[in-house]
Amino acid sequence: MTRLLSSARAVCGLSVLLFSAGCGGRPAEFDVGYDPGHQQATDPADPSGNLQVRGLTGSVALLDPALNEVMMFTSPAVRELRTTRLPVGLNVAEFKTSAKRDKLFVLSRGVTPRYRSTDEPPQLRVFDGGSAPKELENVELQDPYNQLEVDPQGEWLLVHGSEGLVSNPNELLLVHLGAGAGAGATLTSKTLGSYGGKPLRFTFTGALSVPGAAPRRLLVVQREKDLAILDLSQPEDPEITVALPQDAKPLDVVYHDGIDGEVSSLLGVQLDGDTNVDLLTINEAESADHAFSVHPNLVDVGGLPSKLDFVQTRKDGGLRLAALVPTKQAAKLIDPSSGVAQEVPLHAAFTKIRRITNDISEKSGEDIALLYGEATNTIAFWRLGITTGTPYHSIEAYDIGIKVGQVFDIPSDQDATFADRKILSGTSVGNTLQFYVLDLTQQKSFPLDVLKNLTLNLSPSGQQLWAFGNDRGFAQLTFDPLQPASLYTQEPIVFVHDFATERGEDERSALALHILPNHGHSSVAATLFDGKNPDTAQTKFYSELELEGIK
Amino acid sequence: MTRKHWSRLLGGVACALAPLLVAGHATAAEADVAPAGPSTEGGLGNHQRNVRVEIGARTQFIKGSGFDPFSTDDVLPQLSLGASFAFWSQNELSLAAVAGFDYGTSSASLRSDKASLDVRRFSLAPEARYHVLRILALTAKVGPTLTREAADVSGPLGSPMLKTGWKFGFDATVGAALELWGYANSNSHKPRLWLMGEGGYGWTSAMKLAFKPEDAGSVPQRLSPLDLGDLSVSGPLFRVTAGLSFW
Numbered sequence: 001m002t003r004l005l006s007s008a009r010a011v012c013g014l015s016v017l018l019f020s021a022g023c024g025g026r027p028a029e030f031d032v033g034y035d036p037g038h039q040q041a042t043d044p045a046d047p048s049g050n051l052q053v054r055g056l057t058g059s060v061a062l063l064d065p066a067l068n069e070v071m072m073f074t075s076p077a078v079r080e081l082r083t084t085r086l087p088v089g090l091n092v093a094e095f096k097t098s099a100k101r102d103k104l105f106v107l108s109r110g111v112t113p114r115y116r117s118t119d120e121p122p123q124l125r126v127f128d129g130g131s132a133p134k135e136l137e138n139v140e141l142q143d144p145y146n147q148l149e150v151d152p153q154g155e156w157l158l159v160h161g162s163e164g165l166v167s168n169p170n171e172l173l174l175v176h177l178g179a180g181a182g183a184g185a186t187l188t189s190k191t192l193g194s195y196g197g198k199p200l201r202f203t204f205t206g207a208l209s210v211p212g213a214a215p216r217r218l219l220v221v222q223r224e225k226d227l228a229i230l231d232l233s234q235p236e237d238p239e240i241t242v243a244l245p246q247d248a249k250p251l252d253v254v255y256h257d258g259i260d261g262e263v264s265s266l267l268g269v270q271l272d273g274d275t276n277v278d279l280l281t282i283n284e285a286e287s288a289d290h291a292f293s294v295h296p297n298l299v300d301v302g303g304l305p306s307k308l309d310f311v312q313t314r315k316d317g318g319l320r321l322a323a324l325v326p327t328k329q330a331a332k333l334i335d336p337s338s339g340v341a342q343e344v345p346l347h348a349a350f351t352k353i354r355r356i357t358n359d360i361s362e363k364s365g366e367d368i369a370l371l372y373g374e375a376t377n378t379i380a381f382w383r384l385g386i387t388t389g390t391p392y393h394s395i396e397a398y399d400i401g402i403k404v405g406q407v408f409d410i411p412s413d414q415d416a417t418f419a420d421r422k423i424l425s426g427t428s429v430g431n432t433l434q435f436y437v438l439d440l441t442q443q444k445s446f447p448l449d450v451l452k453n454l455t456l457n458l459s460p461s462g463q464q465l466w467a468f469g470n471d472r473g474f475a476q477l478t479f480d481p482l483q484p485a486s487l488y489t490q491e492p493i494v495f496v497h498d499f500a501t502e503r504g505e506d507e508r509s510a511l512a513l514h515i516l517p518n519h520g521h522s523s524v525a526a527t528l529f530d531g532k533n534p535d536t537a538q539t540k541f542y543s544e545l546e547l548e549g550i551k
Numbered sequence: 552m553t554r555k556h557w558s559r560l561l562g563g564v565a566c567a568l569a570p571l572l573v574a575g576h577a578t579a580a581e582a583d584v585a586p587a588g589p590s591t592e593g594g595l596g597n598h599q600r601n602v603r604v605e606i607g608a609r610t611q612f613i614k615g616s617g618f619d620p621f622s623t624d625d626v627l628p629q630l631s632l633g634a635s636f637a638f639w640s641q642n643e644l645s646l647a648a649v650a651g652f653d654y655g656t657s658s659a660s661l662r663s664d665k666a667s668l669d670v671r672r673f674s675l676a677p678e679a680r681y682h683v684l685r686i687l688a689l690t691a692k693v694g695p696t697l698t699r700e701a702a703d704v705s706g707p708l709g710s711p712m713l714k715t716g717w718k719f720g721f722d723a724t725v726g727a728a729l730e731l732w733g734y735a736n737s738n739s740h741k742p743r744l745w746l747m748g749e750g751g752y753g754w755t756s757a758m759k760l761a762f763k764p765e766d767a768g769s770v771p772q773r774l775s776p777l778d779l780g781d782l783s784v785s786g787p788l789f790r791v792t793a794g795l796s797f798w
Contacts, residue, residue, distance in 0.1 A: 026619030026659075033663045081775070490771035516707035521663035523707040527771065541771035544706050546662050547779070551616070 027550055029067050033521030034546035037063035039095065045406050047457035047466075048495065052095045053513060055497030056129030057102045057414075057460045060511050062524065063088070063095055064546065070106065071524070071545065072133035075501040075509035079528040079540045082502075083548035084133045089123040094148035100413045101460050102129045103136070105157060109144035124148070124159060124175060126185070131502045137185045139175060151204040156232065158202055158219070169198040170228075172221070174235050188235040195241075197223035204232075205255040208265035210292040211284035215257075220267065222250040227269065227280075231291055240294055248274045256310035258282070259319050263336050267294075268308045268321045276300050277308065277323055279336055299339050301325055301332040306351040311367040313384045320384075326351050326375065331382075347397040348376035354407050356422070356440055368440075371395075372404040372424065379404060379424065381443060400445055402426030402434045410479070411462040414505065418462055418479040425456060435467075437482055446482050450475070459498050459531075461508065466496040474512060476534055488536045489527040491516060498531035508532050522546075595682055596737025597798035598730060599645045603745060605633040607792025609653050611753055617760060617782030621668040621702065622657045629655030629670065631790055635678060643682040649692060650675050661704060669701040670784055672755075674722055685737075686730035690749060693723045698755050698784060704762055704777060709769035712762035712777050724751030724790065733796075745794040750787070757783040 037052035048054060052063035060073040064085075072084045089108025096105045104127040111119035122144040126137035147161035159173040170192040175185050192199075203220040210216060216233040227242040227250060244250060249272040258265040269278035279297045286293040303325035311322045313333070320333040323341075326349035332341040351373035371380040380397040408423035424436040424445070435456065437446045454467040454475070467484075468474035474496050476485045491514040498510040508531025516523045524545040530538065609631040618625065630653065637647035651674040658667035676694020683689060701715040726749025733743030760779040764770040 025624060026616075026622065030619060030659070030661055031623070033660070518663035518707040519660075519665060519705075523663045525707065525771075539773055541774045543708055543770075543774065544662075544664060544704070544777050547664070547777075 029550045032066045033519070034064065034524065035066065035522050036515050036524075037065040037092065037095070045408065047455050047497075049455065051494055051515070052092070053495050054095065054097045054104055054129075055101065055457060055460070055495070056097060056104060056499060057100070058131030058500045058502075059129055059133050060495075060497050060499065060513065061095075061097075061104050061127070061129070061133075062513070063092060065092065067550075068092070068108075070104070070127070071549070072127070073511060073526065073545070074131050074133060075499065075511075075528070077501055077503060078507050078509055078530050079538070080501070080509070081511070081526060081528055081540070081542050081545075083545055085549035086127060086133060086135055088125060090120050091144075093144075093146045096148055096150050097129065098150060098154045099152045100154060100411075102413075103127065103154070104129050105148060105150060107145060107148045107159060109146070112144050124157065126177065131500055137178065139185050139187060141173065145173070149202045149204075153204065153206070153217075155217070156204060156219070160199060170194045170223075172199075174219075174230075174232075176235075190230065190235065190239070192221065192223075192228045192239055193241060194223070195225060195243075197225040199223050199228075200249065201252075203253040203255070205267075206257065208255065208257050208282055209260075210282055211264060213285065213291045216291065218255075218267075220253045220255075222253060224249055227253070229267075229294060234291065237291075238289055240290055240292075242278075242280060242294055242296060244269070244271060244278060245274070245276060245298055248272060248276075252308060254308045254310060254321075256319060259312075259317055262317050263319055266310065266319070266321070266336055268310065270305055270308050270323075273304065275303055275305075277305060277321065277334065279321060279334065279339070281336065297336075297339050299334050299341055301334070301341055302343070303327040303330075305332075306373070307353050309353045309355055309369065311355060311369055311384045312357075313367070315385075318384075322353060322369065322384075324350055324353055324371070326373065331371075344394070346371065347380060347395060348378040349373065350378075350380065351375060352404075352407075353382075354422075370407065370422065370438075370440075372407065374403045374405050377401050377403060379438075379445075381440075396443070398445065400424070400436055400447065402436070402447075404436075408456060408458055408465075411458055411460055413462070414460060415462045421479055423456060423458070423465065437477070437479070448477065448484060457495075457497055459508075461498070461500075461505070463532075464498070466498065466510070468493050468496040468512070470494065476510070485534065487512075487529065487534050489514070489539070490541070491525060491527070501531075510534055594737060595640070595643070595645075595685060597739070597796070598685055598733070598737050598743070599640050599643075599680070599682060599688075600637045601743070601796035601798045603633075603635045603637075603647075603794045603796040605631070605635070605745075605747060605792040605794035607631045607747070607790060609655070609788060609790040611655075611784070611786050611788040613784060613786040615781075615783050615785060617757070617780050618657075618668075618784070620661045620666040620704070620760075620779050621659055623659050625786075627655050627657050627668075627670065627784065629653040629672070631792055633792060633794075637680065645680045645682075645688075647678045647680060648675075649678045649694070663707070665705040667703055667705075668782075670698060672696050672698040672720075672784075676722065680728065685735070686733075688728045689725070690728055690747070691725045692749070692751075694721060696720045696722055696753070696755065700755075700758050700782065700784060702758075702760060702762070702782065703765075704779075706777075708764065708771070708774075710764040710766040713765050714758070714760055714762045716758040718756045718758055718784075720753065720755035720785070722751065722753045722788070724749040724788070726750060726790070728794075740798060743796045745796060747792045747794060748790070750789045753785060753788045755784040757781040 041050040088106040091109040094107035110122040122141040124139040149158040157175040174188040201222040207215040219230040221228040225247040228239040252270040265282040267280040305323040350371035367384040369382040406425040412419040420440045422438040495513040501507040510529040510531040512527040514525040525543040609629040633651040635647040635649040639646040653672040674696040678692040680688040704712045761776040
């Protein structure tokens with residue numbers, strides 16, 4: 001009997017052991033369906049639309065909101081796909097790239113409210129957008145923020161928009177990104193003095209020369225009633241506040257480095273619903289608190305300006321602030337020294353101006369600007385150098401038959417061969433959209449018709465663009481020769497992008513992304529093409545990518 | 552009720568009965584007294600040498616990550632069928648040939664997908680039995696298995712993704728067999744009712760889970776196989792069966 005009881009105990013012990021062995025389970029990620037992250041589509045030039053996906057130089061980043069991770073799709077070789085998962089933090093508020101598309105920035109709010117010290121704090125993470133994705137920086141923040149501004153030159157990030165029971169909209173966090181690998185980001189917290197205004201927009205200037213001081217970059221904070229100007233070389237210094245006339249709201253700020261011996265660095269401020277333009281001159285310091293001073297000069301342009309830009313009317317000089325006044329079908333050229341505005345009649349009510357001088361290889365020293373707008377079928381090249389005295393002869397207008405809504409620059413970071421081309425995207429009429437490829441050097445425009453309203457995405461290589469809709473077809477357009485190729489996938493497309501493979505820039509893969517309905521949730525799939533010579537008959541299809549990388 | 556439900560039910564019953572197996576023995580042994588006829592002299596007779604058919608549940612605990620897509624709890628419940636022939640005996644020791652068949656399925660959500668696994672295992676093994684009592688024998692068994700594994704993942708494409716394979720392996724178990732009902736007379740030819748329980752380890756060679764569509768014509772061309780790693784249906788197992796013996 002004793003032997004029997006011993007056996008019973010042994011079997012019971014074994015059963016308990018076996019049951020405990022079965023309690024291990026599996027990765028909790030398997031229990032969470034995939035649904036894509038969405039954002040408000042505010043920028044019509046953003047090919048991501050309302051989807052939290054970003055095309056980078058060596059990868060495509062797709063947010064996996066349920067798992068608080070980003071899936072970085074890279075390509076080991078042409079048409080091959082690899083998925084790397086990287087944590088992004090809880091409650092992603094912003095998902096952006098650098099202007100060069102070599103970095104991905106993710107702002108997360110963490111656990112809110114944060115009752116325990118172990119709860120994840122708000123964070124700003126920076127990821128390498130190349131073919132070997134990794135986290136470069138992780139900056140822990142004190143409070144959750146909602147908004148992230150990216151410096152076009154890639155040096156700074158601006159975090160703002162805290163959301164709490166009590167929050168100060170004038171509280172800004174300036175993040176200076178490390179210049180090299182391993183160089184950490186530095187954080188500067190700024191609380192702007194305010195007379196009641198909240199930040200509306202931000203402008204990072206280029207390096208502006210300052211009399212008696214080293215050139216420096218500025219951050220211009222456009223607020224409801226004034227401007228706050230921060231010196232980015234001394235971010236801890238107090239800001240300079242510039243009141244705007246009649247408490248007008250600023251609409252846009254443009255800047256120019258000035259011209260030696262003629263005029264100092266300048267800021268031009270467009271005001272909302274105001275015919276005046278505020279011209280701010282950067283002068284030498286007048287107090288020990290700041291390295292420079294700002295002197296405003298209000299100039300009436302005779303109508304509501306739609307766009308401002310600085311232009312030069314002669315080589316090494318003749319700087320003017322150009323203001324387009326569509327109601328008068330004219331432009332005003334404001335001499336910053338005297339404040340005198342000269343009117344230049346235009347062929348049409350252009351609403352936008354883009355200085356294209358630097359994009360044309362043969363420079364005469366005079367500026368050339370492209371005029372366009374959504375209210376006219378005409379575009380014009382405005383040669384500023386011969387404006388004075390003979391303003392009509394300075395403008396060459398072309399009726400291209402479409403109203404231009406967007407002008408896209410060809411990326412020239414990797415290859416500047418086609419920097420003299422612009423993509424003019426028409427405003428859509430019904431289901432059709434027309435776009436033009438503009439050759440600035442030869443002043444030729446090439447119309448391209450598309451059957452559907454397509455989204456354009458320029459390759460980071462600067463060699464081609466992709467046009468896609470939400471159907472199964474998309475197009476590659478190379479710039480030399482200017483040759484569109486129609487391509488097809490077997491599933492509906494939400495995004496197309498090409499990027500360098502892990503073997504280098506010479507090999508590229510193009511990824512057509514699919515978000516497919518799947519048992520009440522979604523699934524990620526991709527069709528991979530040769531990024532340089534895509535062919536519908538030579539693709540590779542990858543499905544269920546949301547499962548990749550889960551361990 | 553589908554096969555899946557039956558196997559789950561049996562798996563649950565097996566798990567629930569496991570701790571009670573031996574605890575319940577005393578009652579069962581006493582129950583045997585009532586219908587038992589007069590005892591016989593000399594030897595265990597067909598308490599020991601018999602043909603036995605069994606049905607029950609096998610539960611296997613699979614920790615390998617390859618099983619994760621198909622189960623939320625690492626448990627594979629199976630319907631277990633078996634037949635044995637005790638062909639040799641000496642004193643309390645006997646030897647039987649055992650043939651078995653286990654069938655089980657497991658399914659789970661795999662993020663947005665649905666994944667399921669169908670396992671059919673055939674086994675053949677010698678089993679050593681040692682009667683510590685007339686109605687209680689301890690058992691030990693090691694033998695090869697041949698398992699058919701069929702995995703499928705139902706995703707967003709027009710066709711389920713499948714992977715099937717036959718894999719060799721082995722089961723090694725020890726346990727006990729309790730005669731719940733039967734005449735004490737070792738020469739009685741009446742059937743005897745048995746309750747068996749055993750535990751051990753089952754190992755099956757790994758199958759690479761590289762899925763391909765069931766209907767290649769309804770999915771995109773040049774589909775890259777869905778790769779979920781390697782599946783090895785291996786781990787500790789527990790089996791509880793009820794059987795009838797004859798001779």
